[in-house]
Each structure stands twice: as structure tokens, then as C-alpha cells.
Amino acid sequence: MTATPLALIIVAxxxxxxxxxxxxxxxxxxxxxxxxxxxxRSFGTIFLxxxxxxxxxxxxxxxxxxxxxxxxxxxxxxxxxxxxxxxxIGYFLAPAIWRVAKDxxxxxxxxxxxxxxxxxxxxxxxxxxxxxxxxxxxALQLSGLxxxxxxxxxGAYDATASVCxxxxxxxxxxxTAGLRGTAWASVVxxxxxxxxxxxxxxxxxxxxxxxPAAMIQRIGIxxxxxxxxPLGTAYHGTVWxxxxxxxxxxxxxxxxxxxxxxxxxxxxxxxxxxAMLLPLYQVFLCLMIFAGLSAALIVPGLKGTAVxxxxxxxxxxxxxxxxxxxxxxxxxxxxxVPASALLLAGAGLITKNVLGDWLGIxxxxxxxxxxxxxxxxxxxxxxxxxxxDAQRTVVELLLLxxxxxxxxxxxxxxxFLWKRATAWGVGLGIAAGLSVAVPLAALNIxxxxxxxxxxxxxxxxxxxxxxxxxxFSRPLRKSP
Amino acid sequence: xxxxxxxxxxxxxxFAVPFVNRDQPRIAGIPFxxxxxxxxxxxxxxxxxxxxxxxxxxx
Numbered sequence: 001m002t003a004t005p006l007a008l009i010i011v012a013x014x015x016x017x018x019x020x021x022x023x024x025x026x027x028x029x030x031x032x033x034x035x036x037x038x039x040x041r042s043f044g045t046i047f048l049x050x051x052x053x054x055x056x057x058x059x060x061x062x063x064x065x066x067x068x069x070x071x072x073x074x075x076x077x078x079x080x081x082x083x084x085x086x087x088x089i090g091y092f093l094a095p096a097i098w099r100v101a102k103d104x105x106x107x108x109x110x111x112x113x114x115x116x117x118x119x120x121x122x123x124x125x126x127x128x129x130x131x132x133x134x135x136x137x138x139a140l141q142l143s144g145l146x147x148x149x150x151x152x153x154x155g156a157y158d159a160t161a162s163v164c165x166x167x168x169x170x171x172x173x174x175x176t177a178g179l180r181g182t183a184w185a186s187v188v189x190x191x192x193x194x195x196x197x198x199x200x201x202x203x204x205x206x207x208x209x210x211x212p213a214a215m216i217q218r219i220g221i222x223x224x225x226x227x228x229x230p231l232g233t234a235y236h237g238t239v240w241x242x243x244x245x246x247x248x249x250x251x252x253x254x255x256x257x258x259x260x261x262x263x264x265x266x267x268x269x270x271x272x273x274x275a276m277l278l279p280l281y282q283v284f285l286c287l288m289i290f291a292g293l294s295a296a297l298i299v300p301g302l303k304g305t306a307v308x309x310x311x312x313x314x315x316x317x318x319x320x321x322x323x324x325x326x327x328x329x330x331x332x333x334x335x336x337v338p339a340s341a342l343l344l345a346g347a348g349l350i351t352k353n354v355l356g357d358w359l360g361i362x363x364x365x366x367x368x369x370x371x372x373x374x375x376x377x378x379x380x381x382x383x384x385x386x387x388x389d390a391q392r393t394v395v396e397l398l399l400l401x402x403x404x405x406x407x408x409x410x411x412x413x414x415x416f417l418w419k420r421a422t423a424w425g426v427g428l429g430i431a432a433g434l435s436v437a438v439p440l441a442a443l444n445i446x447x448x449x450x451x452x453x454x455x456x457x458x459x460x461x462x463x464x465x466x467x468x469x470x471x472f473s474r475p476l477r478k479s480p
Numbered sequence: 481x482x483x484x485x486x487x488x489x490x491x492x493x494x495f496a497v498p499f500v501n502r503d504q505p506r507i508a509g510i511p512f513x514x515x516x517x518x519x520x521x522x523x524x525x526x527x528x529x530x531x532x533x534x535x536x537x538x539x
Contacts, residue, residue, distance in 0.1 A: 081493040084521045088490045213509025227503040227511040238498040279524040
């Protein structure tokens with residue numbers, strides 16, 4: 001194990017190659033806001049597939065799932081379960097959202113609230129809240145990237161500087177290429193990530209134990225408790241499992257970039273077909289669980305946040321540096337490509353909803369595209385500064401993100417199911433949900449083992465219904 | 481009817497999980513709970529496909 005830069009060079013070549021490929025693919029596309037932000041609403045099965053699966057195949061596929069499997073085992077299964085449940089909901093929800101977006105020519109997530117509830121104030125408030133959740137989530141991807149680059153450099157190089165360089169390159173790429181470029185980059189990313197996942201979940205157990213089944217046999221002897229969930233209200237027990245799957249499944253389509261991915265579809269049918277097939281993609285996550293369990297046997301004893309590095313350490317110690325390079329490259333793409341979709345969504349909603357609709361700045365097509373591009377760079381710098389400043393608390397902020405975005409779901413779903421829902425009800429519902437979920441999550445309080453986001457969601461729904469029934473909030477609702 | 485069909489795999493992966501939270505019997509060496517989740521991930525497309533057939537029938 002020598003400090004060779006080979007692995008890092010492979011990472012750099014793959015990342016730059018992906019960006020170059022994506023840029024070549026979009027070089028003849030003329031950019032207007034429709035094209036830049038929602039790909040001209042022309043995406044078919046493959047682009048939708050990679051954009052909607054990208055949410056799950058982020059850096060946390062590589063680090064988080066393996067880390068959770070490594071330290072606790074069965075609770076990691078929740079990722080597979082929630083993905084499938086999310087697509088079961090999405091089969092019905094995504095085409096309905098798409099129809100609204102198409103008819104009203106929506107560009108951003110907040111546009112949906114503004115149109116359905118006929119309230120600019122709600123649109124602006126939702127835009128600001130969504131934006132506040134994007135920055136920590138992008139920062140989180142940077143932390144993942146840092147771990148990957150540090151391990152790929154065998155600890156010999158300063159990963160912080162490399163992260164900054166990689167991120168600036170990425171921001172310039174998003175500046176140029178828009179959502180279509182991100183979709184092309186996602187195609188390459190998914191090829192690499194799938195390769196990495198198959199290597200991790202099949203090759204590693206076979207190399208060390210003969211087969212995945214033999215590896216599980218060993219786990220069953222040494223750590224039998226890892227193969228089942230803790231009971232009831234225990235930490236990461238069955239109550240936590242069910243509530244987390246529900247929460248994440250409901251929140252899945254509520255990411256600002258997931259909303260725009262839905263808008264970018266060519267048709268409602270393309271979204272249905274995707275929801276039908278995407279659960280199969282979840283099955284591959286099983287392999288990352290095998291990788292994490294294998295690491296628990298091969299490099300035991302990691303504690304705290306170090307568990308996220310478990311499977312990479314196995315690759316670093318026992319495989320040649322070109323293998324490490326390819327795996328780290330896959331992981332880096334898994335961090336950078338979703339981050340690029342988020343940058344775009346964040347810049348888009350600030351340009352459109354806050355600066356454009358509210359303050360009346362840059363409302364023409366040309367100015368809007370330019371402003372969105374500039375804001376991509378601004379958001380990128382903000383996320384970078386945030387990350388440099390608060391590297392340690394980022395994992396807690398992931399909770400804020402997931403607890404946060406899910407609070408938008410009642411407003412979206414109510415707009416289809418309940419004609420009396422009003423802007424006041426939805427807005428105050430979101431406020432109630434956040435003020436229950438965020439403090440509890442920050443203080444790490446989990447009453448009865450229930451995921452606190454779900455409690456926030458309950459408060460949200462109660463307030464939404466209660467306030468909507470009050471007489472003063474009625475007139476704001478536009479007839480559908 | 482369509483929602484009911486979607487509710488089957490959904491329930492299997494959420495509320496049913498506490499009742500299948502067991503290691504044995506293992507199928508092909510994989511713990512039962514993991515088999516259950518993988519099986520429903522594979523079955524979910526079949527349910528959604530059935531729903532899409534019903535929709536086409538209605539239309």
C-alpha cells in the first residue's frame with residue numbers, strides 16, 4: 001500500500017470525462033428557461049429513469065448504506081423498502097403533478113403551490129424554505145466526496161482542496177449545460193455506480209468468504225442480532241423502521257430537484273412506466289448491504305462517523321489502486337451529479353419565485369436564463385462556504401432535509417384530493433410540521449421510537465385541515 | 481380497486497415488517513426479512529403493471 005496518485009488520477013479522468021461527454025451532448029441545444037430548468041419537458045424513459053433514481057443512488061448509496069449495514073445490519077434494509085414504497089405512491093402522484101405543471105407551464109417546485117393555491121406569498125415562502133434545505137444537502141454530498149477523495153489518495157493529500165476544485169468544476173458545468181447536461185451526466189454516473197455496487201456486493205463477499213450466503217452465515221454466527229431489527233420502540237427498531245419508510249416514501253417526490261425531474265417528463269405515461277420499473281433498481285441496493293456486512297467481518301471495530309468509510313477501507317487495503325480509483329470515481333460521480341441537479345433546482349426557484357415573481361427582477365426569457373446560471377454559481381459558493389464552516393454538523397442537517405421536504409407533501413397531495421384546502425392551511429401546516437420535526441430531530445428525541453418527521457407530518461395535516469376550514473382562509477383557493 | 485392493489489405491496493413493506501422480522505428460515509442463505517423485502521421489491525412492478533392494465537381497460 002504505497003501513496004500512489006493513480007487512484008486519484010482515475011477519479012479525475014472519470015469525472016472530467018463525464019462532464020466533457022455531457023457538454024458535448026448538449027452543445028447544439030439552445031437554452032431558454034424551459035430548456036435550462038426542465039429540459040424542454042421532453043425527457044423519455046431513460047433520462048427520467050436516471051433523474052428519478054438519482055435521488056437514491058447518491059454518495060449515501062456508497063457510504064451511508066454500507067455504513068449503516070456495517071454498524072447495525074438490518075435497519076439498513078429500510079432504504080430498499082422506502083424506495084419501492086415511494087414508487088408505489090409516485091405511480092399515482094407523479095403523473096398528476098406533471099399534468100398540472102404542463103398545463104400551467106410550471107418551472108419550479110414552488111410554482112406548483114403558487115398555481116394550485118393561487119397565492120404568490122405561499123410560492124415565495126415555499127421557495128425560501130426549499131432553498132434553506134438545499135444548501136445543507138449539497139454540503140452533505142461534499143462531505144461524502146471528501147471521504148472518497150481522502151481514501152483514494154491513501155490519506156496522503158489534502159482532500160479539502162480537491163473537493164473545492166471538483167465542486168467549482170461542477171458548478172461551471174451546471175452553468176453551461178442545465179438539466180439536460182445533468183441528465184447525460186446521470187447516465188454515465190449510473191453505469192459507474194451500478195458497476196461499483198455489483199463489485200462491492202458480489203466480488204468482495206466472494207473474494208473473502210466464497211459467496212454472499214457464506215458471508216451471511218458468518219455474520220449469523222458472530223453477530224446474529226444484525227440480521228433482524230431490534231424489537232418495537234428500541235433504537236432503530238421495528239417502529240423506527242415502519243415510520244422511516246413511511247416518511248421517506250411520502251417525501252421522495254418532494255425534493256426540489258425531484259419535482260423538476262417530474263416536470264421534465266415527455267408524458268404522464270413515461271412517468272407511470274418509470275414508477276413501474278424503478279422498484280427493480282432497488283434490488284441492487286441489497287448488494288451494498290452485503291458490502292457493509294462483509295466490511296463488518298473484514299475491518300471490524302470502526303466507530304462513529306468512521307463506519308461510513310468501512311467498505312472503502314476494504315477496497316483500499318486489499319485491492320490494487322486502479323480498483324480503488326474506479327470505485328472512488330463512481331462514488332464521486334454519485335456525489336457530484338445529484339449535487340448538480342440540486343444546484344440547478346435551487347438557483348431556479350430563487351430566480352423564478354423570489355427574484356422574478358416577487359421582486360420583479362429578470363422576468364424575460366433571456367435575463368431569466370442568465371440569472372439562473374449566475375445563481376447556480378452563487379448557490380455553489382454558498383454550499384461550499386457552508387460546508388467549510390460546518391463540516392461536523394452536516395449529518396444532523398440531513399435530518400433537516402428529509403424531515404423538511406416531506407412537509408411539502410400534504411400541500412401537494414391535498415391539492416388533488418381535497419378541494420377545500422387553502423393557501424393559509426397549507427402554509428401554516430408546513431410551519432407546524434417543521435416546528436415539530438426540526439427541534440425534535442436536532443435534539444435527537446424520538447418518542448416511542450417513531451421517526452420525528454412523521455410526527456411533524458401529523459401536526460402538518462391537522463393544521464392544514466383545521467385552518468382550511470376557518471372562514472378567513474377560504475377565498476384564496478382557486479377553483480381547479 | 482387500483483389503490484387497493486397498490487396498497488398490498490405498500491403494506492407488505494411497511495406495517496407487515498414487524499411480523500416478518502426474523503432471520504429464519506433463510507432462503508438461499510439470505511435472512512428471511514431481507515428475502516421478504518427483496519421479494520416485494522420484485523413483486524411491486526407486477527402490481528403496478530396490473531393497475532396499468534386496469535386503467536387501460538377503464539379508458
